[in-house]
Amino acid sequence: MPDPPADGGIMEKNIKLELRGISKSFPGVKALDNVNIVLRKGTVHAIVGENGAGKSTLMKIINGLYKRDKGQVFLDGKEVHFSGPMESSEAGIAMIYQELNFFPELSIAENIFMKRQPSKAGCLNWEKMMQDAKKILEHNALNYDPAMKIKELPIGSIQMLEIVKAVAFNAQVIIMDEPTSSISEKEVRMLFDKINELRTKGISFLYISHKMDEVFQIADDITVIRDGKTIISGPAGGFDNDSIITYMVGRAINNVYPKVDVPIGDIAFDAKNLCSKDMFENVSFFVRKGEIVGMAGLIGAGRSEVCRSIFGLDSLDSGEIVLCGKQYKPKDVTHAIENKILMITEDRRKEGIIGVRSCRENITITSHHINKGVIMNLKKEKEDAIRMSEMLKVRFAGIETPIGYLSGGNQQKVLLARWLMLESDLLILDEPTKGIDVGAKLEIYNIMIDLVKKGYAILMISSELPELLGMCDRIYVMSQGRMRGCLARKDFQQERIMQIATGVAK
């Protein structure tokens, strides 16, 4: 990693992209207020901020999706006005979104050359496209057949392909929005290698991320945005973890993980030799009352699959489960709820929220299972929903607000409220803080602590190791569908867990 200039003094000619005094308002909201960012040539500039701080709006202004109200954008010293993503990409600015845009049913080659297909006499020149695609793939050490459907690739490779594609079509500035949110540690390393390689070739990156350790690994400069304003901007060396978080939230979070020791009770959940074909094999573990048990592992290790099969979402082939002294055999979700096993699934949008319906309905939807009778008591329903959302401090315009309008953190709190309406012997949280800003994360952690104080048994899957280390009493580590080890809190060590998860150590 090249050293950032000691004084931060930037020479005019080294500036690739500059944003000066950018402001943008939506009716009733000032999303951006006088934002200044200077991206130097051949560097990685990280933009950090809470959800809703205005990062995405800023990106969309750069690539022309939104029109700025005020301010200027300079590319290579010249002021530019892009009317849309097509124009900005022609000017050499590529944008890689958090949710990758690709056509799953088309081949790798077609995806690379989308909207740029080589043609011959007005028809598609397949031969040339395949050859060119092959060249691009080989050049970047991606060992795939260009005719392969892109959906067969792991997500990390698809993302890599996006970068490769951008560079192949002469992008000079690459904007990445949360690039590591859904790829494994190994893929992150590959991504960073690629970024480092391209950086030395003079390509500049705007890198948006929540993950502090990554930002420090990769960034030359850091800009912190809060409530649509630039709070501070400077070389990465001038920041540390705590100071960034302080700038982001505008207040010091002294203890990021509010872990409290709670007396541990009896075994609430005991699973032995769980197997599911091609997914996981002989997985055994237990959770005690008052315990937060973590499940660590790389993406694809089978952690979610194990939990989903316990909850009845996926099938379980064999294995024994004892739940509070009684045998339990997963059947379907209703059965799991009746047996007091509850789970917040990983994909909030797909399997969590019912976006068009109100927060009230989203909260009470599960409690109908246990209330007898066909007709609902609307008054009680509303009271319950309001009580739960007040308890979890959900912020919304009102209980009737459609949940789709809420921020990720508040959506997650509504989903927690949904499950906390019910009694629970085992609460499974699959990536409970994914895509949630720091402040809301802390609130989720506090809720978890409150729950174990009440005797809940919590099983948490997370891909953020610090979170597991900070919150859990024990951590199970899985890799390749097998349980590889279990660490007690006193033995917690990030390196150790990573070694087990990658199969380096037992």
Place this chain on the structure above:
Amino acid sequence: MRAKPDMRKYSLVLILVGMMIVCTILSNNFLTVTNLTNILKQVSIVTICAFAQGMIIVCGEIDLSIGYLAGMSGSFACVMFIATGSLPLAFCFGLFLGALVGALNGLFVAYFKLPSFIVTLAMQTVCFGSICLYTGGQNIYQIGAFKNFGQANLFGVIPITIVFMVLMLIITHIVLRYTKFGRYLYAIGGNKEAANAAGIQVCKIKWAAFIVSGLFAAVAGMVMMGRLNAGIPSEGAGYETDAITATVIGGTSFSGGAGTAFGTFLGSLIIGVLNNIMNLLGVDSYMQMIIKGFIIIFAVLADVLTKNRKTTVRIMASASDEKKK
């Protein structure tokens, strides 16, 4: 944000009232008790079908079999009445057939995961074929007291068709608003996967929804035959699309998850008033079809435009939401 769905409801009321004012000005014959009663009588059958369609669309599916199913179960109920002379028995038989066909639809859609568009489209011919097979393609006349389902008056003044429509309105409203079943329909239509992960038995609920739809279609069919004073199997054709029109104008979202009984009712009334005034003014019947077609497109356009506005609202909301801290 909170007032949005209500706004939609009120906007429908406003449209209806506005239309009625215009109609009153256009024609002296419009604002009379007889004419207004006529409108209600005319829309009653299609409205009952629309309630069924509305419930199915709310849960993210579609039922194209409603019209022919109404024709079939209504005609078979006539056959049953002629054979036994018992009105309750004939009525129950009609309901049974409706439930049976609905159950078949639901079985294929919910459990075998076939697209409801195809299944219910195919069921149209099955329904029509089975009644024609029995009657040899003939209409059923001399149905005697069965005509009471469509021609009697409650307390001697209120036409029975209107009574049926209001009854079904109340039932649909209660089902959608006050029962768990209704709540599950919205949840499934809003996000099927999430509904499943929340422990809702998606298959079972969908299956039940199609059975309810079948029952409603059967009621509509029997009222229809009573009104016609004959069992005419082909008479139900087209009711399913008119039902879709009413639900869409009534603000039911075609992508599922939103829609109300009163909205559907108002949608149906709006079409009824429109038909009525065009008849009173002597508008050419083919012209009427063209006008109605465009009105459907505009209704959907309005739906899409309001949705687009919602997306901009969402972008703002995520920012403003965090700001409120």
